[in-house]
Amino acid sequence: MHFIREVGRTTRVMIASIIAFPTVLRSRDSRADFAVQLYKTGIGTLPVVTVVSLFTGMILALQVGLELRRFNQEIYLGAAVMITLIREMAPFSCGMCLAACVGSAIAAELGTMKVNDEIDALEIMSISPIRFLAVPRILALVVMAPLVAFFCCVIGTLGGGIVGATQLGVNFDQYMSSAMSMAEMKDLFVGLLKALVFGLIIGTVSVAQGMGTRLGATGVGRATQRSVVVSFLMILMLGYMITRVFYR
Amino acid sequence: MSLISFENVVKEFDGRKVLDGLTFGVEKGEVFAIVGPSGTGKSVTLKHIVRLLTPDSGHVRVDGVDVAECSSRQLRKIRRRVGYLFQGGALLAWKTVEENVALPLKECDCLPDAQVAKRVAAALAAVELTDAAEKFPSEISGGMQKRAGLARAIVRESDVVLYDEPTSGLDPVTSVTINRLIKKLNQKLGITSVVVTHDLQGALMFADRILLLKDGKAVECSTPAEFAASDNKDVKDFLAAMKGEM
Numbered sequence: 325m326h327f328i329r330e331v332g333r334t335t336r337v338m339i340a341s342i343i344a345f346p347t348v349l350r351s352r353d354s355r356a357d358f359a360v361q362l363y364k365t366g367i368g369t370l371p372v373v374t375v376v377s378l379f380t381g382m383i384l385a386l387q388v389g390l391e392l393r394r395f396n397q398e399i400y401l402g403a404a405v406m407i408t409l410i411r412e413m414a415p416f417s418c419g420m421c422l423a424a425c426v427g428s429a430i431a432a433e434l435g436t437m438k439v440n441d442e443i444d445a446l447e448i449m450s451i452s453p454i455r456f457l458a459v460p461r462i463l464a465l466v467v468m469a470p471l472v473a474f475f476c477c478v479i480g481t482l483g484g485g486i487v488g489a490t491q492l493g494v495n496f497d498q499y500m501s502s503a504m505s506m507a508e509m510k511d512l513f514v515g516l517l518k519a520l521v522f523g524l525i526i527g528t529v530s531v532a533q534g535m536g537t538r539l540g541a542t543g544v545g546r547a548t549q550r551s552v553v554v555s556f557l558m559i560l561m562l563g564y565m566i567t568r569v570f571y572r
Numbered sequence: 573m574s575l576i577s578f579e580n581v582v583k584e585f586d587g588r589k590v591l592d593g594l595t596f597g598v599e600k601g602e603v604f605a606i607v608g609p610s611g612t613g614k615s616v617t618l619k620h621i622v623r624l625l626t627p628d629s630g631h632v633r634v635d636g637v638d639v640a641e642c643s644s645r646q647l648r649k650i651r652r653r654v655g656y657l658f659q660g661g662a663l664l665a666w667k668t669v670e671e672n673v674a675l676p677l678k679e680c681d682c683l684p685d686a687q688v689a690k691r692v693a694a695a696l697a698a699v700e701l702t703d704a705a706e707k708f709p710s711e712i713s714g715g716m717q718k719r720a721g722l723a724r725a726i727v728r729e730s731d732v733v734l735y736d737e738p739t740s741g742l743d744p745v746t747s748v749t750i751n752r753l754i755k756k757l758n759q760k761l762g763i764t765s766v767v768v769t770h771d772l773q774g775a776l777m778f779a780d781r782i783l784l785l786k787d788g789k790a791v792e793c794s795t796p797a798e799f800a801a802s803d804n805k806d807v808k809d810f811l812a813a814m815k816g817e818m
Contacts, residue, residue, distance in 0.1 A: 440660055
């Protein structure tokens with residue numbers, strides 16, 4: 325019963341936020357708030373995303389490269405790394421980083437606001453918390469997640485190239501030419517679509533958990549934890565479903 | 573007809589009756605204090621007036637409109653008339669005092685910048701907080717945060733202000749300042765005030781009438797002089813307990 329209530333609440337937050345997306349451009353203040361959220365979501369997560377995606381690409385290149393070497397097929401290392409990154413690993417790593425860095429912060433911030441009566445204060449002033457708090461945060465994730473995923477892909481591919489050149493004897497130019505020749509536009513679009521969906525899910529789950537916080541500081545901790553766990557699970561499940569739809 | 577009226581209001585949380593048939597009325601222009609021990613439903617009572625909570629049974633009316641039953645448009649109208657000062661001030665941490673006070677004018681009333689600036693300056697002057705306009709909530713004291721919250725509550729020229737424990741956690745000097753401010757706003761602007769408080773001394777000083785709540789019921793509702801001289805056992809016990817505390 326509790327699970328159904330939570331799903332219902334999260335869905336309501338998502339629908340109300342999507343309907344209110346255009347209001348983010350309504351006034352100078354709301355545009356400024358949105359710009360701050362874009363910065364926090366995009367630029368703020370770059371250090372973590374860079375490290376995660378670099379090592380993801382390096383691990384991928386090492387594991388795949390060692391297997392390819394057994395068959396003297398190292399020339400395909402670039403293609404293997406690029407396709408894996410662009411289709412799955414880049415949106416996945418991006419989703420994980422955003423859920424951990426941004427989603428958790430949103431849940432904690434809104435949870436604290438809830439227990440400090442700030443959200444009730446907005447309601448009494450007839451300011452919609454969805455429009456004022458949820459929309460800039462969710463929309464920033466929707467806009468930035470595909471860009472961050474693309475960045476992940478670039479950095480991961482570079483990481484794979486470094487491993488290929490230094491440990492597997494694959495020339496960097498050869499690696500890049502293999503990478504660019506095999507990847508298709510469809511792969512890029514599906515990867516970016518996944519990231520966009522992940523951004524929407526992370527934002528919605530985090531906002532819903534934050535705004536539903538009860539029982540003081542303990543509740544804030546619980547909401548933060550739940551936002552990360554639920555986002556991770558949703559990223560995995562939706563990632564599979566989108567792959568299933570586009571790659572039968 | 574009372575401006576705000578509670579008629580036989582019952583509210584339960586997890587099977588525990590917090591309000592149990594609560595009935596009282598607040599007249600226009602008066603300062604109405606609600607006192608009582610912790611957990612007797614004082615803040616819950618206040619939240620019913622602006623539909624942050626709805627009664628399980630009974631009616632809460634503001635100017636004759638049933639708050640629980642009214643449309644969202646009517647609710648907006650009621651909330652437009654009511655300012656609410658929360659215990660901690662409930663200021664947004666990432667906005668300055670000035671921006672916090674300007675929030676309802678900009679986000680809800682969509683007033684031009686010049687008018688917003690004028691109204692904000694007047695509200696901050698009314699609570700004697702002009703010097704802290706540029707500061708963030710974390711940079712000012714608890715008492716100043718409450719005054720900033722009060723400025724936000726009156727900036728829309730509300731005719732009713734609800735105070736939830738306005739002096740809790742404050743030193744005696746700041747408490748007196750806040751209590752004087754409540755009285756001053758009532759006298760100067762004619763604001764109807766409903767004040768939930770533990771500060772009985774303050775209530776005796778600024779209130780026109782005092783309501784004592786016990787176990788979610790109204791035990792006594794009278795003027796400060798009548799309250800202090802009441803024969804009611806619960807009032808006597810409460811007064812004795814408060815004297816003991818002081």
